[in-house]
């Protein structure tokens with residue numbers, strides 16, 4: 195019999211922790227075809243509209259499989275960097291080398307002119323953000339502009355693929371009419387499909403190699419043409435779905451599932467706080483049952499995807515109860531953290547509080563929907579003096595969020611520290627820098643093992659002080 199403290203396989207059962215084996219490249223060098231008509235073993239020209247954190251890895255991937263790639267962006271600095279063979283996306287392993295190689299091979303260039311790029315391209319991939327407006331409705335301004343920029347360049351044989359997450363029905367209902375307005379016949383002269391981008395920032399190229407690529411067209415010929423494109427440029431499995439709507443829904447289902455799951459983990463954390471156990475221990479044990487995939491609790495959910503796409507689902511189905519409730523639970527985590535801090539140190543008026551980690555997650559320079567923004571606001575409304583640090587942000591970027599920049603290692607009068615990301619840097623935090631420190635709120639449960647002098651309170655999310663594992667000696 196083997197007795198262990200935690201199930202040894204539990205990490206591999208958690209959704210996000212599954213690491214898929216790499217697929218070897220199964221492609222022989224492609225023959226250039228002009229025009230490209232979907233024939234196996236051939237490569238054409240692809241325009242990628244939106245050369246950001248997701249678009250640039252796509253450009254590099256397509257070029258690495260012999261396609262000529264034209265990146266289109268509205269930011270002159272992005273276009274200039276690509277035309278010099280430089281990646282402007284910092285946190286993506288191998289991307290800089292691939293961009294530089296594709297550029298040197300003459301396979302990658304960039305332009306501000308979407309129409310000209312579409313005219314030259316066989317395939318146009320759209321990957322600009324669709325966000326939320328203040329009423330939580332889809333904000334299409336970037337995608338509408340991107341679509342408008344390519345329409346006059348579309349020609350017989352063009353394939354247009356939306357990779358940006360869209361509400362169900364938008365590929366056909368909102369954008370197809372605009373794409374065929376020039377007179378091209380859908381599914382005969384113009385092929386239109388949706389294929390969700392499901393990559394994880396910081397692992398985009400690895401995910402492109404392993405994640406099945408879902409493709410759904412506005413008709414069978416569009417699905418086939420888009421699937422043929424991906425079959426030539428990706429080494430992952432290509433899944434031809436029954437419709438664009440099914441493909442759109444699959445992305446909303448995946449991300450909404452994760453939001454609801456995290457909300458449940460956050461509620462489990464509340465129970466753990468009450469009964470005095472470590473929710474991490476409970477979840478790891480529960481997940482050793484192969485059908486259980488409880489995610490990780492924390493200060494809430496940020497980034498372009500998970501907090502946004504449940505609202506895309508709700509925009510078309512406002513009667514859904516669980517989805518709306520999960521959003522409220524996850525958004526409520528910041529308020530719960532601030533109340534926990536108040537309970538520990540009393541009224542926050544005038545108290546210096548240091549927030550560590552402002553991006554939506556560690557290692558990714560992205561502030562979209564970061565929970566740091568409402569966290570700083572809540573603390574300031576409560577009267578606290580908010581200091582902040584993030585290794586990915588400049589002092590100016592931190593000041594813009596309303597906090598006073600703190601320099602790593604600088605002596606500080608902070609009475610409270612709140613971690614908003616699980617950056618590994620925090621493990622080197624020295625409590626001696628904070629002589630006034632009274633309380634550490636560990637918003638991502640990443641500092642359970644940090645040695646703290648007696649008298650400094652600690653609380654994680656579902657990790658009450660009594661359940662904090664003793665630091666390893």
Ligand SMILES: NC(=O)c1ccc[n+]([C@@H]2O[C@H](COP(=O)([O-])OP(=O)(O)OC[C@H]3O[C@@H](n4cnc5c(N)ncnc54)[C@H](O)[C@@H]3O)[C@@H](O)[C@H]2O)c1
Nearest residue numbers: 244246247248267268323324336339340358359391393395
């Ligand atoms: N970032 C992620 O983790 C992630 C993960 C999975 C899927 N996605 C999907 O990818 C989409 C894009 O995300 P991202 O992280 O690459 O965004 P990003 O902000 O990093 O990049 C978007 C790029 O589009 C450009 N752009 C905006 N409007 C344009 C226009 N009209 N024409 C041309 N370019 C334009 C911007 O200048 C920017 O460079 C998201 O909306 C989402 O659907 C993102």
